[in-house]
Structures are given as C-alpha cells and as structure tokens.
Amino acid sequence: MSDAPLRVALVIGSTRATRFGPTIARWFAEQAGQNEDIALDVVDLADFPLPVAVTDTPEPADAATAAALSNRLDAAEAFVVLTPEYNHSFPAPLKVAIDWNYTQWQAKPIGFVSYGGLSGGLRAVEQLRQVYAEMHAVTLRDTVSFHGAAATFDADGNPKDPTGCSAAAKTMLDQLVWWGTALREGRAKRPYRA
Numbered sequence: 001m002s003d004a005p006l007r008v009a010l011v012i013g014s015t016r017a018t019r020f021g022p023t024i025a026r027w028f029a030e031q032a033g034q035n036e037d038i039a040l041d042v043v044d045l046a047d048f049p050l051p052v053a054v055t056d057t058p059e060p061a062d063a064a065t066a067a068a069l070s071n072r073l074d075a076a077e078a079f080v081v082l083t084p085e086y087n088h089s090f091p092a093p094l095k096v097a098i099d100w101n102y103t104q105w106q107a108k109p110i111g112f113v114s115y116g117g118l119s120g121g122l123r124a125v126e127q128l129r130q131v132y133a134e135m136h137a138v139t140l141r142d143t144v145s146f147h148g149a150a151a152t153f154d155a156d157g158n159p160k161d162p163t164g165c166s167a168a169a170k171t172m173l174d175q176l177v178w179w180g181t182a183l184r185e186g187r188a189k190r191p192y193r194a
Contacts, residue, residue, distance in 0.1 A: 005039040006180040008032065009076035013083040013094035015046040020115060020149050021082055023157045028082065028113055028144070031169040037177045043072050045093050052092070054099050066100050073104035078111075078180035079137075080172075083124045084149075085116030090124035098131060105135035107192035109179035111172045113144040120145035136194045138183065140175050144168045 010028060014021045025042060032040045048069040051062050058066060073079075083090045098105070110132055114121025122145055129139045144165060146152050152159055159165050186192075 005037055006177055006184070007075060007077045008038050008040050008080060008176065008180070009073060009078075010040055010042045010080045010082060011073075011094075011097070012042065012044040012046070013081055013097075014086075014091045015049070015093045016091070019084065020153075021084060023153055024113060024115055024146065024149065025082055026157055027153075027159065027165075028080065028169060031166060032080075032173060035170075035173050035177065037181075038173065041072065041076065043069070045069075045097050048097065050093070050096050050100055052096055054096075069097060070101055070104055073101055076104075076108065077184050078109045078176050079105070080111045080113060080176065081128060082113045083115075083121055083128065085114065085119055085121040085124040088119075088123050090128055094128075095131070098135065102135060103194075105132060105137040106194055107136060107138070107183050107187055109138045109140060109176055109183060111140045111143065111176045113146075113169075113172075115146040115149035118147060120147035120149075136192070138179055140172060140179065142168065142172045142175060144172055 012021045012025050029040055032038050048065050050065055112125045114125045125143055132139050154160050
C-alpha cells in the first residue's frame with residue numbers, strides 16, 4: 001500500500017464577494033501543512049462558476065469549467081469542505097458543485113470546517129452530512145467551527161485564541177488521514193461500486 005501523503009482537497013464553498021471563507025482557508029491550510037501525511041489542494045468554487053442547471057449537454061464553456069472542477073475533485077483522496085451557514089443552510093454554489101459531480105466523492109472521507117453566527121455553521125454541516133451520504137462519502141464526526149467568525153480572527157487573518165480551533169483542526173485532520181488512508185487502501189484492493 002502507498003505511503004504517499006494523502007491528497008486532500010480543501011473546498012471553499014462560498015462564492016460571495018463578501019465571504020470570510022478565504023481567511024479561514026488560509027489558516028486551515030497552515031494547520032494542514034503541519035501534517036506531513038497530507039498534500040493539500042485548495043479548490044475555491046469562486047474559480048469554477050457552474051450553471052445551476054445540471055445537464056448532460058452543457059454549453060462548451062460550462063463543460064470546460066465542470067471538467068476542470070471534476071478533475072481537481074477526482075484527484076483528491078479526501079476532502080475538507082469549508083462552508084458558511086447562510087439562512088440555516090449551506091451555499092447554493094456548494095450544492096451545485098456537489099450535484100455536478102458524483103463518483104468524485106464516492107468512498108472518500110469528508111471533514112468540515114464551518115463558520116457563521118451563533119451556530120458556527122453547524123446547521124449547514126448537518127445538512128451536508130445528509131447530502132454527502134447520498135454521494136456514498138464518509139463524513140467525519142469531529143469538525144472545526146467558528147462562531148461569530150469575523151470577530152474571532154485578528155486583522156492579520158489569524159484566530160485571536162488559536163488554542164481550541166488548532167486542537168480541533170488537528171483532531172479532524174488526524175481522523176481524515178486515518179479514514180483517507182483506509183479508504184485509499186480499500187479502493188485499491190476492491191474498487192468501489194455504488
């Protein structure tokens with residue numbers, strides 16, 4: 001079995017102009033960079049504007065965008081989905097990206113980093129668990145969440161109190177490596193069929 005670092009895609013799920021996701025993504029990438037078992041690829045959905053209507057015959061530009069995103073997701077062996085909570089749910093562009101792909105998620109683990117108001121984005125995560133179950137993905141129990149995210153980071157984009165969130169990130173990343181490695185070995189031994 002391979003001892004190569006686990007290829008993890010960090011998917012930034014919001015595309016709003018005023019989003020806080022890139023700030024958290026930079027911090028999380030630093031956390032992931034401390035784990036030598038992880039090779040991180042940051043996939044920002046703002047770079048992949050997909051049409052809402054999923055079709056077998058998309059316009060050429062849409063087909064190219066969908067293929068580029070699919071290739072990045074397909075190369076990943078595990079995912080961390082970074083999502084805000086908008087109106088007690090997750091952003092529409094994230095659902096569109098999920099719906100444009102299927103096999104890319106299968107038999108792969110997914111961890112979550114969420115942010116929002118008082119709930120810290122946890123309601124969005126609970127809904128995403130249901131969606132990803134339909135994709136045949138394995139979601140991790142432990143998450144990283146930021147309650148009132150904008151107020152918890154300083155002007156340089158670092159958490160004002162990094163102790164709790166750094167510990168949560170380490171726990172989740174350790175679980176992601178375990179599941180990602182086990183599922184990578186499982187897929188190599190016996191290809192997954194949905």
